[in-house]
């Protein structure tokens with residue numbers, strides 16, 4: 001694929017696209033191509049993807065990098081169009097295989113009755129995503145007793161490379177965000193209730209306002225320490241990293257959750273932070 005890359009950034013392209021929509025699709029047939037995005041401090045592959053309404057997996061695949069790859073300031077990430085992203089995804093499925101295969105030195109495992117990919121992953125200290133990828137399997141694939149599967153070596157990033165695999169999804173203006181599956185289910189039910197019965201939408205304030213990787217939490221904590229960000233917990237101590245917390249976009253949303261949230265297990269738990277609500281607290 002050799003897209004004819006434009007020099008303007010993706011944000012400008014998005015603005016142009018909106019203008020085109022408002023202008024009655026006058027220019028909607030104009031071929032759009034991937035646009036380079038230069039990473040600025042505080043950004044992650046996830047935040048860049050979310051800002052462009054793409055999944056992290058899509059942008060990672062398009063750039064030939066791992067979904068949990070760390071981007072650094074000044075690095076150029078190509079932001080694909082939706083179509084380009086789909087092509088990239090189709091070409092590398094399962095996405096993690098290429099990255100995981102070289103480190104598959106952990107050995108093999110013969111499946112016994114009642115084992116699952118996730119139970120083997122937990123027992124061997126590797127992420128579900130890595131284990132699935134090492135075997136060319138979907139993370140929810142069923143294991144058959146007696147099958148020999150390969151087990152990649154545990155890595156320092158095993159915990160984070162699971163990233164959003166197996167997580168639940170909630171809608172947001174920044175694109176689809178992630179929560180623990182039970183928390184996501186109850187969030188979506190609560191949101192439906194709020195929307196349908198009270199006319200109030202509930203959504204996270206930004207792309208890192210629901211589930212966060214430890215790296216994203218570290219970035220927010222660093223911003224807080226430098227005086228540039230809102231209060232944030234040190235990495236490893238935030239309920240956002242467990243996928244059971246959401247930072248709300250507006251105080252009216254908190255009012256709704258104070259009214260109806262308890263039926264869904266959602267509530268505010270930090271008195272000084274109206275925006276922070278968590279599940280199962």
Ligand SMILES: [Zn+2]
Nearest residue numbers: 245246247276
């Ligand atoms: Zn929070």
